[in-house]
Amino acid sequence: MQDVILSLLAKEPAHGYELRQRLVKALGPAGGALNPGQVYVTLSRLERAGLVEAREVAQPSHPDKKVYELTASGRERVMLWLTDVTWSRVVPLEFHLKLAAAAATRLTDPVALVDSQRLELLRELRQLQELALQEPPDSDGALLLEGASLRLQADIRWLEVCQQRLVERESR
Amino acid sequence: MQDVILSLLAKEPAHGYELRQRLVKALGPAGGALNPGQVYVTLSRLERAGLVEAREVAQPSHPDKKVYELTASGRERVMLWLTDVTWSRVVPLEFHLKLAAAAATRLTDPVALVDSQRLELLRELRQLQELALQEPPDSDGALLLEGASLRLQADIRWLEVCQQRLVERESR
DNA sequence: ACAGCCATGTAACTTGTTACATGATTTT
DNA sequence: AAAATCATGTAACAAGTTACATGGCTGT
Secondary structure, eight states: OHHHHHHHHHHSOEEHHHHHHHHHHHHGGGGGGOOHHHHHHHHHHHHHTTSEEEEEEEETTEEEEEEEEEOHHHHHHHHHHHHOOOOOOHHHHHHHHHHHHHHHHOSSOHHHHHHHHHHHHHHHHHHHHHHHHHSOTTSHHHHHHHHHHHHHHHHHHHHHHHHHHHHHHHTO | OHHHHHHHHHHSOEEHHHHHHHHHHHHGGGGGGOOHHHHHHHHHHHHHTTSEEEEEEEETTEEEEEEEEEOHHHHHHHHHHHHOOOOOOHHHHHHHHHHHHHHHHOSSOHHHHHHHHHHHHHHHHHHHHHHHHHSOTTSHHHHHHHHHHHHHHHHHHHHHHHHHHHHHHHTO
C-alpha cells in the first residue's frame, strides 16, 4: 500500500481524497473493497517516516485539502521499488502445503481439492476474458488483464499436472 | 503463516522447534530466512485465539517441550483454508503501477525497466530448472518447482508483450 | 572449556484493516 | 429537507517481523 501511494504521488502531488479515487479506478472492479480511511492512515505514516510532506490548501467553495508530495527520501524509495524484482512465487508452495494437509487429515480428498480449485480458476479465466472483450484493444487495461490471464492459465496448467500425478499415484 | 502452521499441525501434533525445522525444510533454499521466534509468536497467538491447545511434555535427557494440537475450531479453520480458492493475481497490477510511475517520473526508462525485470526472471527460471534436475522426478519437490516454473514462464511472456507494446507506442 | 544443538519465548516496531466520527457543500 | 459528494481523520486490533534473552544438554 505504501509503495502504491508513493508511486501515485511520484506522478504528481495530490491529496488523500484524490488518491483514493485514483486507486479505486486503478483497482477496477476490486476497488470497492478499499476502505477510505486506509489512504489517510498510510499518508500520515508516510509523513511520520519523512517520505512525504503535506501543505494545506484552502479552497473557496470546498473544505480545505492537504496536498502531499514526495520528499527526497520518498523519491529514493520509489526508485528502489521500481527496480525491485522480487515476484511472488509463493502460491505453489502454499497450495502444496494444502495438498499435504488434505492428504494427512483425510477430511477432504486431495483429488477433489485440486479439481475444485481448477474449476474455480477456469471460471475466473472465463470472467477475465469477458472483461477483456469490453476493454479497448491495446489499452493499459487490456494489457493488465492479459497479464492476469497468462498467470491464470499457468496456474491451471499446473493444477492439471498435479491432478495427473495424483491419479497416477492412486493407481499404484 | 498462521494457516501454514495450522496445516502442519493438522497432520500431527508437534512442538515449536519441530515445526520450525519442518518449515525450513519445506521452504527449501528460502528457509534460511525464517526467524525462529516467529513460530513461537504465531503459536501463542493461535493459542490465544483458541485454535490450538498445548500440553507440556517433560523429556528425560532434554529440555521440556510444549506440544500443540488443533482444537475443534482449529480444524474448522484448516478446512476453510483448504477450500479457499483465492489465488494471488496482484502482481500484474503492481507492475502496471510501476510502469505508470516510471513513465511519469522519467527517472527510469520504462523499456529499460521491463527489460531488466525480464532478464531477472529469465535468470531465475534457469536457476529453477537447474534445481529441478537435482530433484528426483515425480517427487513433490519436482512438482512444486514445476508450478513455480510455469508461473515464471507466464510472467516472462507477459513482460515480452509489455515490451512489444511499449516499443510500438514509441514508434508512433 | 567451549561450540553447537535442543527448546522456548518476550518486547517492540511496522503494516494492514476496520469501524467509527466529523463536518462542509452541492444536488434533488 | 434529505441525499450525495467532498474531505479528513482517530482508535484499536490483528498480523508479520526482528532483535534479543534464556537455559539445558552433548560432544570434543
